[in-house]
Amino acid sequence: MKKLKLITTDLKNNKYWQQEEREASKVSDCMKVINIYPEVSYQEIEGFGGAFTEASAYNYSKLSEKLKEQLIEDYFGETGLKYNMGRVHINSCDFALGNYTYIEEGDEALRTFDIAHDKELILPMVKEAIKKASGDISFLASPWSPPAFMKTNGDMNHGGKLKGEYYEAWAKYFVKFIKAYKEEGIEISSVTVQNEPMAVQTWDSCIYTAEEESLFVRDYLGPALEAAGLEKVDILIWDHNKEEAFNRVRDTLKDEKAKKYTKGVGVHWYTGDHFEALELIKKQYPELKLYFTEGCVEYSRFSDSGEIKKAEMYAHDMIGNLNGGISGFYDWNLLLDEQGGPNHVGNYCAAPILCDSKYDALDKKLSYYYIGHFSKYIKKGAKRIALTRYTDKVQAVAFVNPDGERVVILLNKGEEAIPVTLREEGKGTELTLESHSIVTITYK
CATH class of the missing domain: 3.20.20.80 (Glycosidases)
Structure with a gap:
């Protein structure tokens, strides 16, 4: 994992597929984590x-x-x-x-x-x-x-x-x-x-x-x-x-x-x-x-x-x-x-x-x-992969595309912003899910 792309839709802030790139870094937070496990896969899309x-x-x-x-x-x-x-x-x-x-x-x-x-x-x-x-x-x-x-x-x-x-x-x-x-x-x-x-x-x-x-x-x-x-x-x-x-x-x-x-x-x-x-x-x-x-x-x-x-x-x-x-x-x-x-x-x-x-x-x-x-x-041929999340306030699903790219989708239906640390093998990024927003994160 080197770079992550974040795509956000947030009506309150007039965001529609707004994109942001970040460098991946080591993350040590263990309290607000969503873990991604690409080695555990399920159905093909x-x-x-x-x-x-x-x-x-x-x-x-x-x-x-x-x-x-x-x-x-x-x-x-x-x-x-x-x-x-x-x-x-x-x-x-x-x-x-x-x-x-x-x-x-x-x-x-x-x-x-x-x-x-x-x-x-x-x-x-x-x-x-x-x-x-x-x-x-x-x-x-x-x-x-x-x-x-x-x-x-x-x-x-x-x-x-x-x-x-x-x-x-x-x-x-x-x-x-x-x-x-x-x-x-x-x-x-x-x-x-x-x-x-x-x-x-x-x-x-x-x-x-x-x-x-x-x-x-x-x-x-x-x-x-x-x-x-x-x-x-x-x-x-x-x-x-x-x-x-x-x-x-x-x-x-x-x-x-x-x-x-x-x-x-x-x-x-x-x-x-x-x-x-x-x-x-x-x-x-x-x-x-x-x-x-x-x-x-x-x-x-x-x-x-x-x-x-x-x-x-x-x-x-x-x-x-x-x-x-x-x-x-x-x-x-x-x-x-x-x-x-x-x-x-x-x-x-x-x-x-x-x-x-x-x-x-x-x-x-x-x-x-x-x-x-x-x-x-999520590309044709992608496979859903395993994840764990620290709270049910965040709805989440993850995939690995045929080219190895990860796709993680996070939904916040609540009235409060939710902090999240996305992590795979100790690396990832910290982000905030604004109220009533959806974020897709892609990375390799």
Whole structure:
């Protein structure tokens, strides 16, 4: 360790990714220490990204060419968040302009399958992101609902279940979607079986029990991908809140054949921390990869929260999830308007970047800068490493990048400044974490 770079975001002092370099020195303080242990490593990190919802793509389409370029740079460029992951939805979701599918209603044979709908708004945005990213973007695809005729309630919204006679057709629908996107130059690397399979929503939704999800993976989706030569596309289960994640994984993977096809688990944050659930899954199923597949600050619950509160929700959850074992992070909408939409059922929420109603300005929120403390500095292939901390007032996570660089992220959500001595093998630096601030320290 010779030099350390400190990157600070502190709204009170108007700091956004403010950088400072320091010489490392011997540190003898034993009272306020955070120790770093790079020889003890955990999961490998695949990256960070967000969702190309139709709402985001619609807002993007309304921007000037200059603002379009700025948005893509802000997320995928070297000066931005350096995202290398993206989520897309199969058929419509709540953050779409309305319900839609890729087939004509009642087409059981899928003869009319066509992704022309996505070519209008979503794919142009995706393709610009691919051009801008310094490396390949890993894409996750998730369905919110099958076509209405395939469901027990005859409606894409309000829950319902996939009818047993359509399990095979729905699995083939996945295959057609993946192949259609590949023809457009977009490689889908993973799919989830169903977004939020326990939630009956006023928008696009579909319910699966653990047994039904296991059956669909075992006898339909896994074999369909295999038969189509798409066995490298990973199947992720659950894709819902952490508080039920361990039980759901346990019950879904009781069947060994379903377990064989399942490569990972997706989780959301809407019912609280439950970071221990991730640790339980990693302990009991070490072969599975964990992904944070969706999270946002919902206006229905947190419309009155300030920007610091919103940003700290992100950083707190990201630190807890990474310490719990996740390998990849997908934020929700990439771009929303000032209302938090559009959303075809009025389920508005915040996003790291908003645009105004005239589409002539972009507004980077504090959460954007907080996310950057992770996505800009933790490189693909990094491994989480061990640390110890002297107080729970500091939230912390650490990594070693493939080139040997250490990345340590420290969060102070409190009202008081906190002194910290960062130390590895007796060398490091002393710093002060100001109230409501986040600091990333990098060094070799």
